[in-house]
Amino acid sequence: MDETQIKQIIKRQPLHGTALLDPRCKILLLVCIGFVSYFLAGEVVSLALMLVYGLFIALGNGGKWAAKMIITYIVVAYLNALLRYVQVPVLSVIMSVFGVTVLKLIPIVMMGLWILRTTYMDDLMVALQRMRLPQAVTIPLVVMFRYIPTLRIEYRQIRSTMDIRGISDTVWKRVCHPLATIEYILIPLLMRCLKVTDELAASGTTRGLELECKRYALRPIRFAWPEIVVSLLGILFLVGLLFIDQTQIGKIILWRV
Amino acid sequence: MISFQNFSFRYEESKDFTLRGIDMTVRTGEFILLTGRSGCGKTTLIRSLNGLIPHFYPGEIKGDLLMDGHSLLEMKPSELAGQVGTVFQDPRSQFFMTDTTRELAFGCENLGLAREETIDRIARAAKELELVEYLNRSIFALSSGEKQQIAIGSVYALAPKVYIFDEPSANLDYAATKRLAEIMEKLKSAGYTIFVVEHRFYYLRDLIDRAFLIQNGKIEHEFTREQFCSLPEETRISYGLRTAYPERDAEHYQEKPHSQNTTHLLEVHDLGFAYKKGPEVFQNVSFEAHSGDVIGILGHNGAGKTTLLSILTGLLKQRHGEVRLDGKKLTPRQRRSLSYLVMQDTDYQLFASSVEEELSLGMQEDCKEKIDAVLNALELSDYRERHPASLSGGQKQRVTIGVAIVKDSLVIYFDEPTSGLDYDSMVRVSKLIEQLSDSGVIVFVVSHDFEFIVRTCTEVVQLDDDGTIQNQQLSPTVLKSLSEKYFT
Amino acid sequence: MKQKLNAKDFILIGILTALMWIICMIISTIMSVAGPVTNVFYPSVVAIPNGIVMMLLLAKVPKKGVFTICAAIQAILFLLVGAFWFLPIGLVIGGVICDFLIMGRNEITMKSMIAAYALFSAIFAFSAICPIKFLQSAFVGAMEKNNIAPEYIQGMLNITSVPMLVVIVAAGLVGGLIGGFIGQKALKKHFIKAGLVSVK
Numbered sequence: 001m002d003e004t005q006i007k008q009i010i011k012r013q014p015l016h017g018t019a020l021l022d023p024r025c026k027i028l029l030l031v032c033i034g035f036v037s038y039f040l041a042g043e044v045v046s047l048a049l050m051l052v053y054g055l056f057i058a059l060g061n062g063g064k065w066a067a068k069m070i071i072t073y074i075v076v077a078y079l080n081a082l083l084r085y086v087q088v089p090v091l092s093v094i095m096s097v098f099g100v101t102v103l104k105l106i107p108i109v110m111m112g113l114w115i116l117r118t119t120y121m122d123d124l125m126v127a128l129q130r131m132r133l134p135q136a137v138t139i140p141l142v143v144m145f146r147y148i149p150t151l152r153i154e155y156r157q158i159r160s161t162m163d164i165r166g167i168s169d170t171v172w173k174r175v176c177h178p179l180a181t182i183e184y185i186l187i188p189l190l191m192r193c194l195k196v197t198d199e200l201a202a203s204g205t206t207r208g209l210e211l212e213c214k215r216y217a218l219r220p221i222r223f224a225w226p227e228i229v230v231s232l233l234g235i236l237f238l239v240g241l242l243f244i245d246q247t248q249i250g251k252i253i254l255w256r257v
Numbered sequence: 258m259i260s261f262q263n264f265s266f267r268y269e270e271s272k273d274f275t276l277r278g279i280d281m282t283v284r285t286g287e288f289i290l291l292t293g294r295s296g297c298g299k300t301t302l303i304r305s306l307n308g309l310i311p312h313f314y315p316g317e318i319k320g321d322l323l324m325d326g327h328s329l330l331e332m333k334p335s336e337l338a339g340q341v342g343t344v345f346q347d348p349r350s351q352f353f354m355t356d357t358t359r360e361l362a363f364g365c366e367n368l369g370l371a372r373e374e375t376i377d378r379i380a381r382a383a384k385e386l387e388l389v390e391y392l393n394r395s396i397f398a399l400s401s402g403e404k405q406q407i408a409i410g411s412v413y414a415l416a417p418k419v420y421i422f423d424e425p426s427a428n429l430d431y432a433a434t435k436r437l438a439e440i441m442e443k444l445k446s447a448g449y450t451i452f453v454v455e456h457r458f459y460y461l462r463d464l465i466d467r468a469f470l471i472q473n474g475k476i477e478h479e480f481t482r483e484q485f486c487s488l489p490e491e492t493r494i495s496y497g498l499r500t501a502y503p504e505r506d507a508e509h510y511q512e513k514p515h516s517q518n519t520t521h522l523l524e525v526h527d528l529g530f531a532y533k534k535g536p537e538v539f540q541n542v543s544f545e546a547h548s549g550d551v552i553g554i555l556g557h558n559g560a561g562k563t564t565l566l567s568i569l570t571g572l573l574k575q576r577h578g579e580v581r582l583d584g585k586k587l588t589p590r591q592r593r594s595l596s597y598l599v600m601q602d603t604d605y606q607l608f609a610s611s612v613e614e615e616l617s618l619g620m621q622e623d624c625k626e627k628i629d630a631v632l633n634a635l636e637l638s639d640y641r642e643r644h645p646a647s648l649s650g651g652q653k654q655r656v657t658i659g660v661a662i663v664k665d666s667l668v669i670y671f672d673e674p675t676s677g678l679d680y681d682s683m684v685r686v687s688k689l690i691e692q693l694s695d696s697g698v699i700v701f702v703v704s705h706d707f708e709f710i711v712r713t714c715t716e717v718v719q720l721d722d723d724g725t726i727q728n729q730q731l732s733p734t735v736l737k738s739l740s741e742k743y744f745t
Numbered sequence: 746m747k748q749k750l751n752a753k754d755f756i757l758i759g760i761l762t763a764l765m766w767i768i769c770m771i772i773s774t775i776m777s778v779a780g781p782v783t784n785v786f787y788p789s790v791v792a793i794p795n796g797i798v799m800m801l802l803l804a805k806v807p808k809k810g811v812f813t814i815c816a817a818i819q820a821i822l823f824l825l826v827g828a829f830w831f832l833p834i835g836l837v838i839g840g841v842i843c844d845f846l847i848m849g850r851n852e853i854t855m856k857s858m859i860a861a862y863a864l865f866s867a868i869f870a871f872s873a874i875c876p877i878k879f880l881q882s883a884f885v886g887a888m889e890k891n892n893i894a895p896e897y898i899q900g901m902l903n904i905t906s907v908p909m910l911v912v913i914v915a916a917g918l919v920g921g922l923i924g925g926f927i928g929q930k931a932l933k934k935h936f937i938k939a940g941l942v943s944v945k
Contacts, residue, residue, distance in 0.1 A: 001384070001389055002384070003377075003380045003381060003384055006380040006383050006384055006389055006392075007376055007377075007380045009389065009392050009393065010358055010376055010379060010380060010383075010392060010393075011376070012393065014393065030824065030825070031824065031830070034824060034827060034828075034829070034830055035830055037827075038829055038830075038876075041882075097877075098777070098784075105827045106827075107827075108826070108827025109826055109827045112824070112825035112826050112827055113825075113826070115825065116825060120354075120356070120359055121353070121354045121355055121356075121359055122354065122359045122362065122363070122366055125366070126366075135752070135755060136750060136755060136810065136814050137814065137817055137818065137821075139752060139755035139756060139759060140755050140756070140758045140759030140762060140814060140818050141759065141818055141821065142353060142354075142759070143353070143755070143756050143759030143760055143763070144759045144760070144762060144763040144766075144818065144822070145355065146352065146353055146354065146355055147759065147760050147763045148763050148767065149355075149397050150349070150397075151763060151764060151767060154605070157600065157602070157605040158605050160567070160570075160572045160598070161598070161600070161605055161606045162608075163571075163572060163593055164570055164571075164572070164593050164596065164597060164598055165597075165618065165619045165660065165664065166593075166594070166619045167608065167618060167619045169593075179927065182793075182794050182797070183608075183797075183931060184608045186794060186797050186798070186931075187608060187931065187935050188604060188605055188606070188607060188608060189764065190761075190764075190797070190798065190801055190936075191604050191607075191646050191935075191941075192602075192604045192605065193757075193760050193761060193764060194757075194805070194941060195350075195604060196350045196760060197753065197756050197757040197760055198753075199345060199346075199347060199350040199351065200350055200351070200353070200756050200760075201313070201752060201753035201756045201757075202309055202313065202343075202345060203343070203345055203350070203351040203352075203353075203408075204353060204752060204756065205308075205309070205312075205313060205334040205335060205752055205753070206307045206308070206309065206334050206337070206338060206341070206342070206343045207338055207342075207363060207364035207367060207411065207412070207415065208335045208338030208339070208364055208367035208368050208415070209335065209353075209367055209752050210333070210334070210335040210751065210752045211335045211338070211367050211368060211369065213367070213368060213369025214369050215366050215367070215369060216366065216369070216370065216371055216372045216375065217366065217372070218358065218359065218362055218372065218375065218376065219372075220372065313753070610934045610935055610938055611938075644935065644938040644939035644940075645939075646935070646936075646939035646941065647938075647939040647940050647941075
């Protein structure tokens with residue numbers, strides 16, 4: 001295989017559509033949704049927010065994910081509506097608060113996790129650098145995203161040793177000695193963290209991590225026309241929702257059982 | 258050209274100099290092996306080459322270190338990034354990105370190279386090092402060997418003149434080691450200067466130009482390839498070096514008598530396992546083991562050795578089949594209580610704040626005398642009060658073995674017990690396993706280390722990629738076929 | 746000893762913050778499922794295991810800026826998983842305050858570490874729970890739609906009343922103190938004994 005073919009492979013994108021937008025654009029939209037979602041009271045407008053952004057995500061490798069979250073949303077909304085038939089003192093109030101919070105949370109979670117899945121780490125580093133964020137933020141963030149999956153593997157390794165050795169291996173022991181359990185899990189994990197830090201840092205610095213040159217990602221990262229249009233449309237839509245929420249439409253009750 | 262001129266170094270936190278008066282001149286294009294016992298200073302030596310010393314690990318320096326006439330000591334590791342490339346020991350903790358292509362590009366992006374230049378470079382790296390099939394994949398889905406190759410590719414893309422490998426084979430199986438040797442051969446023939454720090458150097462025997470034996474921070478001997486590979490057995494052992502020709506061990510193999518101890522019988526019958534939604538990892542695995550047997554479990558990375566260990570130790574439940582002890586079927590919980598697993602990474606296995614406490618952890622009854630005896634047997638009495646994390650790798654491993662003995666485990670499993678160990682430590686582990694076997698414990702060893710297997714095991718179980726299994730008494734013929742599989 | 750933070754410090758901050766954040770997520774999920782009353786106290790419970798991690802981080806990197814970076818990273822992550830915007834902002838402000846008021850002035854000692862951590866966890870509790878106050882109208886509206894009796898709505902208002910918020914913040918402070926204390930014990934028992942860190 002010659003180098004031109006390999007370059008083709010390198011440039012090939014498994015991502016398409018909205019997933020390829022500049023990370024800054026995606027993050028901007030997320031922040032706006034986060035801001036608006038909590039202030040939308042109307043059920044119709046909340047559902048509209050969910051559906052429109054679900055569509056937005058579906059246009060960028062997130063079809064299944066969006067569908068899953070929209071279904072979850074509808075189920076939670078119905079369950080919440082069911083509460084009026086269950087008049088248990090205090091509990092139903094509390095459940096209602098809980099349900100409302102979850103409903104507000106779902107669109108943001110949908111968008112947030114989609115961004116995580118569809119953003120290349122180097123695009124993110126470049127975007128953060130262009131936002132004039134210092135290395136103090138970019139390096140820990142990138143390390144985090146890379147380390148969280150590893151953390152699960154390391155936790156499992158520690159737990160298997162604990163099981164074999166009979167240390168805090170049953171629910172009973174864990175309930176009786178919660179602090180000891182925390183110590184037995186955390187101490188080896190932290191020891192491991194210190195070691196991984198040393199090795200990662202050595203590997204990073206010898207590959208020029210500390211240099212603060214202007215970075216270029218494997219694909220162009222630019223806040224260009226598509227980003228501007230998408231951001232404007234996204235924000236206009238959200239502002240529109242806030243307005244509609246004040247009108248009669250905001251008072252329509254959608255979720256009845 | 259690189260020259261160490263009467264170079265000495267002392268780490269900030271230690272009293273003594275780790276390196277003392279190193280004089281060494283290496284010509285461009287040479288392939289240098291640095292070897293010696295653990296803690297002899299070879300890692301410190303290469304840390305000074307890639308700039309980690311003195312900028313990352315501060316300390317006191319005497320003498321000078323020149324590369325092409327410039328002192329390396331004033332340059333930061335990041336300034337050296339395009340000149341000296343380092344591949345570290347553990348491929349799992351070397352990557353920053355989450356997918357392979359970006360990882361290859363990581364160094365170039367740090368240097369601020371233009372997009373087209375970066376793509377050119379990683380395309381060249383992928384071509385030269387044959388990494389095309391790994392492009393655009395998630396790093397987390399790669400095996401250690403594949404991660405290692407990506408790490409080398411990422412360094413290659415930076416186009417350094419000097420390559421440094423710090424125990425690169427410690428986490429690799431035989432196939433991956435072979436692949437590593439091929440890559441190194443390519444780098445060598447392209448004219449790069451290469452430094453390798455390694456204990457198990459058999460795979461480098463056709464590549465090295467010179468080998469340096471380091472002892473106590475000094476260069477004790479310098480060898481040419483011919484001298485180094487033909488060191489007499491006694492001399493080699495007195496230097497604490499591994500063999501360059503592990504397959505010769507197979508020829509001199511003396512069959513170990515099969516254990517006559519019939520106290521316990523562990524039977525594995527028709528074992529099979531598959532992860533949820535996944536294909537079968539293996540099926541129809543059957544074998545049996547008597548008290549005192551030392552059984553080597555062999556197979557490529559990914560053949561299911563770790564999964565098999567997890568099932569045997571009771572951490573996973575088998576899909577079908579059963580494990581019996583003396584005819585009685587064992588549940589996973591029972592298996593957990595009678596077995597012990599010594600992991601490759603001892604970090605995960607040490608919980609307490611002193612060695613003594615570590616041994617008594619999880620024990621119900623008072624067992625002070627037993628602990629004393631175990632500490633003595635493992636030569637750990639002097640470290641009784643020390644924190645396990647402050648011990649050396651070999652000592653930590655002995656502590657975990659001690660835990661297994663205190664626990665009265667009937668079956669002890671070792672996962673890669675000799676990775677990164679020098680000759681003396683390897684022999685020590687082997688002797689310990691022999692003692693365990695004499696005391697009637699059934700020992701299973703997962704290992705890629707041929708020299709160690711020949712020395713230690715009485716039987717081998719081979720897991721093949723297609724999930725089938727072969728169970729054989731270790732004999733010269735079996736070893737012969739194994740060594741052919743591994744070394745040719 | 747005032748040094749600038751270097752790449753190694755950033756990596757350690759990243760790794761340990763990842764750990765703290767995962768712990769926070771696990772505990773808050775468990776406590777939310779267990780019931781909304783326990784939910785409001787999750788910051789103070791989270792502060793206990795995280796105390797061990799934070800004490801190690803502060804001991805290993807005794808430099809100015811650690812709190813701010815750590816808080817900023819957590820803030821970004823909270824933003825990604827849909828926290829109310831008040832929480833990230835509160836976290837960053839809390840981080841800056843802890844950094845400059847307590848750690849900035851003199852050498853980092855065990856005492857100042859614990860004080861800063863307790864303050865930080867109180868601020869965390871405040872910014873995590875306070876939004877309930879902001880969202881009161883939304884909840885009340887939703888409950889009216891769901892035909893829930895007015896006396897229950899009154900009960901809901903009581904839960905989010907000011908004294909309750911004070912209790913929650915105080916619990917955060919106490920959780921921080923306990924976490925810091927346990928963290929320092931663990932630090933002495935393990936990391937200092939093993940020679941991995943040293944603190945005055």
